[in-house]
Amino acid sequence: MSASREELAQKELNAWDAFLGVVTTVPEDRRVTEGVVPGWSVKDLVWHCAEWARFAGDHLEQMKDGTFVDPFAGVDDAHWDAVSQSMVDEARTMTWEEILAGAEVRRTRVRAVWDSLSTIDDPAAHWFGEETFDHYDQHAEEIRAFLAKH
Secondary structure, three states, X not given: OOXXXXXXXXXXXXXXXXXXXXXXXXXXXXXXXXXXXXOEOHHHHHHHHHHHHHHHHHHHHHHHHOOOOOOOOOOOHHHHHHHHHHHHHHHOOOOHHHHHHHHHHHHHHHHHHHHHOOOOOHHHHHHHHHHOHHXXXXXXXXXXXXXXXX
16 A cells, blocks of 8 residues: 555545535535435435445454454445445434434544554555545436536
8 A cells, every 4th residue: 555544544535535525515405316326315415425434444453453344345236235225224213313424433543543554555555545535426327427417
């Protein structure tokens, strides 16, 4: 991995700020409108990103403790689609303020775990990046496309 711990942490921060920057351009009354991705709203996607950051923190902690087992190994996409849908179902029971506050808690935790790793290897960097900044960037682009259509 060529990027340092600090560079990747900064990339996460920048991507989150950019993601929220796009999110806040969506009028409040449209943040619950489905269709950003099929069946999901902006609010759903913010919680989805937060929960995947939590998931990354859990697995980075396992890497730190030496107990990591790849949760994706041998598990089909339908399982992960159901996991993501359960995240969205949870988001729909929450207020916008709860979504944002919960997202900050999850981001703070994954960043703390990231900072606590004694070494940064490619698998850890991959987990951190894919489930944080890569994910934020992907969904920011989908929100931009949603805004352009509506």
